[in-house]
Amino acid sequence: xxxxxxxxxxxxxxxxxxxxxxxxxxxxxxxxxxxxxxxxxxxxxxxxxxxxxxxxxxxxxxxxxxxxxxxxxxxxxxxxxxxxxxxxxxxxxxxxxxxxxxxxxxxxxxxxxxxxxxxxxxxxxxxxxxxxxxxxxxxxxxxxxxxxxxxxxxxxxxxxxxxxxxxxxxxxxxxxxxxxxxxxxxxxxxxxxxxxxxxxxxxxxxxxxxxxxxxxxxxxxxxxxxxxxxxxxxxxxxxxxxxxxxxxxxxxxxxxxxxxxxxxxxxxxxxxxxxxxxxxxxxxxxxxxxxxxxxxxxxxxxxxxxxxxxxxxxxxx
Numbered sequence: 214x215x216x217x218x219x220x221x222x223x224x225x226x227x228x229x230x231x232x233x234x235x236x237x238x239x240x241x242x243x244x245x246x247x248x249x250x251x252x253x254x255x256x257x258x259x260x261x262x263x264x265x266x267x268x269x270x271x272x273x274x275x276x277x278x279x280x281x282x283x284x285x286x287x288x289x290x291x292x293x294x295x296x297x298x299x300x301x302x303x304x305x306x307x308x309x310x311x312x313x314x315x316x317x318x319x320x321x322x323x324x325x326x327x328x329x330x331x332x333x334x335x336x337x338x339x340x341x342x343x344x345x346x347x348x349x350x351x352x353x354x355x356x357x358x359x360x361x362x363x364x365x366x367x368x369x370x371x372x373x374x375x376x377x378x379x380x381x382x383x384x385x386x387x388x389x390x391x392x393x394x395x396x397x398x399x400x401x402x403x404x405x406x407x408x409x410x411x412x413x414x415x416x417x418x419x420x421x422x423x424x425x426x427x428x429x430x431x432x433x434x435x436x437x438x439x440x441x442x443x444x445x446x447x448x449x450x451x452x453x454x455x456x457x458x459x460x461x462x463x464x465x466x467x468x469x470x471x472x473x474x475x476x477x478x479x480x481x482x483x484x485x486x487x488x489x490x491x492x493x494x495x496x497x498x499x500x501x502x503x504x505x506x507x508x509x510x511x512x513x514x515x516x517x518x519x520x521x522x523x524x525x526x527x528x529x530x
């Protein structure tokens with residue numbers, strides 16, 4: 214059969230020829246780089262979580278709610294990676310298909326299968342991010358819960374995270390009504406689908422705001438430890454300062470993901486940054502043990518009595 218442009222169905226310079234069928238070497242190089250970066254970040258998250266569990270068991274401190282929540286986030290991450298690999302094996306050109314805006318393009322069976330699996334990964338992402346943020350807050354509750362004011366901040370943050378998690382998951386799941394239009398096309402037909410490009414940008418911006426709030430919460434507690442030397446105080450703040458990188462990746466993900474004059478985001482631009490953002494968020498939780506090694510000394514007990522705690526149960530369990 215003659216190519217589509219020879220049948221006057223598509224122009225010769227259509228993206229399906231200029232992007233989907235680019236030189237094999239260039240295409241494989243890009244795909245390999247993406248897989249390498251994503252694989253490395255996921256591996257770091259898995260190793261960090263494994264070390265976290267090993268430390269808990271080896272020191273006989275016991276596994277807490279935040280440990281299991283982060284473990285769930287890692288499982289969601291691995292599930293997303295497996296689904297993505299299966300989708301790419303089914304249709305190597307699937308990423309282009311997911312960004313296609315040509316209403317005359319006829320989707321093949323492989324295209325539809327890819328889009329179904331991509332739909333699953335879009336749902337899983339919010340579970341990864343939501344579980345990770347929830348786990349960090351549970352860790353804060355275990356370590357920093359030293360005053361009524363901080364507990365109020367925790368409850369507020371918990372509410373915002375749960376609201377964002379549920380709201381974004383439901384919105385992503387109901388992107389198109391009927392649901393089948395989520396994989397029958399990828400140009401977000403406005404008759405059945407809302408503008409997913411704007412949704413991805415808005416949900417990402419809200420996520421960045423949540424990250425800033427969560428990572429700033431322990432700062433007030435550390436600053437109030439007046440008996441702690443500035444050197445040690447900066448060490449503590451430096452541990453959580455690593456989370457600033459997560460905020461940066463979240464901003465990059467939002468900026469690169471937004472695609473002007475389109476109803477779908479640029480998945481090719483944001484794929485790696487989304488993986489880095491999720492993986493580094495999980496990696497941050499490993500620093501709870503490092504923080505306790507810095508501040509878990511008896512000479513800070515008087516300061517905690519001033520804050521309303523007679524002992525340091527949160528640091529000892």
